[in-house]
Every structure is written in structure tokens, then in C-alpha cells.
Amino acid sequence: MKDLIGTTVMVHPELTQDPVNKQGQMGTITHLVDEDRLAYVRFKNDVIGLYSTDALLMLIPPELVVDKLRTEIGIFEMDASEVVDILEMYQLHATRIPEVQQEALDWAMTHDRISKAIVFSVEDRIGFQLDRPDQQQKPGRGR
Template sequence: MTNKELLGTLVLVHPDLENHPAGREGDIGIVAYIDEPHNEIYLRFTDEAEAIYPSDALFLLKDREHIFSRESGGTNAATLNDYKNLFKIATLQDLGRSTDIWNALEIARDNPEIWPASLVSIEESLGLRHNQYISR
């Protein structure tokens, strides 16, 4: 993914982000601007608020193909509910409407056990980091 492709994309602010003045942890926003030299991404939220985050504090949904790949752990879901949630996310991605992507991000946000299988940081997506560790 490139910087230009990210503009207008729905992203999830890391739910466990600590000490950020905007206080929007776990919120979903739209990428409005990317300041690549400073590694800052400007988000706009539905209430017209704006905030700036580093690329490792924001998550995108993984592509459907990667959700169920062996590398992501998607096929090794710990419980049946985890697998169902991953399937719901993949199905919503197939529909592709903004509201569907929003709902998929909410499902991922509310189920931390599927974060490694369903989410990828913008930092990793842009190729700035090769290893992704998501924990709660």
C-alpha cells in the first residue's frame, strides 16, 4: 500500500494507546493527510475532530486472503467464536462499502484475541517495519 492509497481509508486507533492527548483510543477515523518525513498521520473522525498519530498507532484490516493464511494465524483461531468473527470481517470486506469496513473494524476492535489475524499497522503496511506484534 502507498501513502496515496491510504488517503480516505478507514483506520482503527490502537485501543491500548497510552498517554495520547486526543484520547481517541479504539476510535475509527479517516486518513486525511500523511506527513511521511515526520511519520505522522492526520485523522478525521465522524464528529469532525482531528488528531495526529504515528503510523504504528493505527491499524488497517488485513486483506481477506491474509486473514485466513497460515502466517496470520487466522486458520488457527483459538475458539469457534474467533473463527466466526474472522469470517464476518472477511465477508464485510467482500461487500466493500464504507459502512461494512467500519463494522469490520468494530468487530476486530472488540475482539483482541483476533487482532494478529485481522489487523495490520499502517507502519507495517507501508513497509516501514517487517515484524508486527499486537498485544493487549
């Protein structure tokens, strides 16, 4: 789960109780509290908020996006231009530049069908990693 530190996230826009009033805004995970499924998020103005991981949204991992699109494209009723947009979003995300990653996530969130296909919560990501320990990053090996 430590690989989530530094991840660009968006506070769920419909969050009803937000400790620092950042609904719909982007930030970066700075620390995870594993046992409580909480994450500290730093925002552009250096404000830090503590959030439940189910209140934080992120792009699905890049290694899953092509398979997900291949198997579920019919479910989301996407056209070719939306698939191209998704691939461009992941090119932006791959830069590892926080501002550019925020642009990619923001772009995804502005398109309903795209966000349903490639955005999920940090909680979902943690659950996915725990369910598939064979897919966790090995020490000394990049993805």
C-alpha cells in the first residue's frame, strides 16, 4: 500500500462531511493509516486533510486499463473517441508530474462514461491489492 503515497487523488465531489472543505479538489496522498483505512492528503495550498480511503478517487492502475476497456467497453457504451481520450489521460498520468496527473484525473471526472470506466476509490485500490498479493510491486522493480 505504500505505493499509494504520492498518488494524485480527488476528494469525492459529493462528500457530505469534509474535514477541510475540499470536495471535488485534487491533492496528493502523503501518508496512509492502514488499520483504519485513512489517508492524509496534501492540497496545493499545503492544507492537509485526513480522509477515509473510500472518499478519495483515483484512476484505475495503468496496468489494468487496457484489459478493462477490452472486456467492458460494451457496458459503458463508449465510442472510439472516448477510448482515445482515456489512452491520452493515461499518457498524462504516466508523466508522474503531479500537476499533469491532476489534469488527467480532472479530465476523466468531467466525462460521465469515462469516469465510470476508469475512476475508482483508493479503498477499491487497497482492496484490489490485498486480494491479489501476487500483483503487488516487488522490491527493487519498477512498473
